[in-house]
Amino acid sequence: MPNKILQAIYERRSRRDFTDDPVDMKDLQEIVKAGIWAPSGLNNQPWRFVIVVDPKTRKQLSATTHYSHIVLGAQALIGVFLDADDVYDRVKDQQSAGACIQNMLLAAESLSLGGVWLGQILKNKEQVNQILAIDERYELMAMLALGYPAHRNQKSNRKDLNHFILKLI
Numbered sequence: 001m002p003n004k005i006l007q008a009i010y011e012r013r014s015r016r017d018f019t020d021d022p023v024d025m026k027d028l029q030e031i032v033k034a035g036i037w038a039p040s041g042l043n044n045q046p047w048r049f050v051i052v053v054d055p056k057t058r059k060q061l062s063a064t065t066h067y068s069h070i071v072l073g074a075q076a077l078i079g080v081f082l083d084a085d086d087v088y089d090r091v092k093d094q095q096s097a098g099a100c101i102q103n104m105l106l107a108a109e110s111l112s113l114g115g116v117w118l119g120q121i122l123k124n125k126e127q128v129n130q131i132l133a134i135d136e137r138y139e140l141m142a143m144l145a146l147g148y149p150a151h152r153n154q155k156s157n158r159k160d161l162n163h164f165i166l167k168l169i
C-alpha cells in the first residue's frame with residue numbers, strides 16, 4: 001500500500017504474544033513521545049505515564065488483571081494515567097488519553113515492537129496505583145503490554161463500513 005499512514009493503521013494489530021527479548025528504554029520513551037503528540041482538548045496534555053520493565057513489578061501487576069498471562073509475557077508495560085489535578089473536562093481529557101494510546105500502539109509497531117491496550121485491568125486501578133506507588137490523583141486509563149511480537153499472525157475484523165455510516169447526505 002503506497003500510503004504509509006493508512007498502511008500502519010490497517011496493519012496494526014493487538015499483539016499478545018511476545019519474545020523474551022528486552023525492550024530498549026529509548027524505544028519506550030519514543031513510544032511515550034508519540035503518545036504526547038496526540039491531540040488533546042485545549043492542548044491540555046492530561047496524560048501521565050509509568051514505564052515498567054522491572055520483572056518484580058511486572059509480576060505484581062500481572063495479579064491485577066484477568067489477562068495476567070499477557071502481562072507476564074510482555075517485556076515492558078506502560079501505564080497511561082489522567083492527572084486529576086490537570087483535568088479541564090473529564091470526557092474530553094479521556095478522549096485525549098484514547099488518542100494518545102492509539103498513537104503509542106502505532107509507534108510501537110513502527111519500531112518493530114507490538115502491544116495491546118489492556119482495559120480489563122481498570123477494575124483494579126487502585127491496586128495498580130499502590131503497586132506503582134503513585135498518588136490516587138493519577139487515574140489509570142489503560143496499561144499497554146509491549147514487547148517484540150512472537151509472531152504477527154493475529155487476525156481481526158471489522159463490520160462493513162455501511163454498518164457505521166448513518167447517512168451520506
Ligand SMILES: Cc1cc2nc3c(=O)[nH]c(=O)nc-3n(C[C@H](O)[C@H](O)[C@H](O)COP(=O)(O)O)c2cc1C
Pocket residue numbers: 012013014015016067070116117118119120121154155156157
Ligand atoms: C478500551 C479497550 C480495552 C481493551 N482491553 C483489552 C484487554 O483487557 N485485554 C485484551 O487482550 N485486549 C484488550 N483490548 C484490545 C481489543 O480486544 C482489540 O483492540 C480488538 O479486539 C480489535 O483487535 P485489533 O486491535 O487487533 O484490531 C482493548 C482495547 C480497547 C480499545
